[in-house]
Amino acid sequence: EQKQLLQDTEEMKQHLHEPLDAAKQPRPTAFEGDDLVYDASTGAVMAKGNVKITQIDGHRFITDEADGNLKTQDVDIDGKAHMLQLTPGLQRIKMDGYRTKYNYGTDTGTMEDASGKVDHQYVKGQRIEFYPDKTIIYNGSATKCSAKQPDYHISADKIEIYPKDRMIMTNAKFWLGKMVLYTKKTYIVDISPNAKSPQYPRVGYDSDDGAWIAQNFEHPFTENLKAYFDFKYTSKYGFRNVYGLEWNT
DSSP, X not given: XXXXXXXXXXXXXXXXXXXXXXXXXXXXXXXXXSEEEEOTTTOEEEEEEEEEEEETXXXXXXXXXXXXXXXXXXXXXXXEEEEEEOOTTSOOEEEEEEEEEEETTTTEEEEEEEEEEETTEEEEEEEEEEOSSOEEEEEEEEESOOSSSOSEEEEEEEEEEETXXXXXXXXXXXXXXXXXXXXXEEEEEEOSTTOOSOSSOEEEEETTTEEEEEEEEEEXXXXXEEEEEEEEEETTTXXXXXXXXXXXX
């Protein structure tokens, strides 16, 4: 799918009547469908049947029916939509959802009852907002496990994903299967390329503990003093946590 989108946008570039200017608005966009109606005076487009809306910088929507405007660069999809974003400088997004509104000019939009992948995070949300510098998920969850029913995931009232920087979760709950292990009011995850701390709990199995899930947390108080909490839950013994204070000279 990604290869096809890159191939299609490259073909669009070859058919431009003038050189592509990244700063020029509106950006070239192609509407495809079995039934198309276009008003040249207003820029309005109505498309039905096998609809593809492709922007030249690597952004595409696939749906059955959509309304849009080539002048204002708005897209309005009331039903189910599939979104793929490979735009340079933005997060790589692959998402399915409903009631989508998006503006190609500002790279902003919303999608409801959505699920998919934002960079390396598998996410779900009641509502997802897209911005050039971040993605915000409301009443949703995130995990790095690709399974339909992941062994572990984190849910939160609000999840903010800043590409190659950090992920901020508000009122986060850490789940093992259908059981909530613990909660945190604010949970910040380092998702930068050189992140040192694990992003999510580690999961494994050994003969001593059986199946287990573990994660390490630290909170600095001063340059020398920090609190640590080594969380671990095992199928044989339940919680086997270690916590305390550490002083570094």
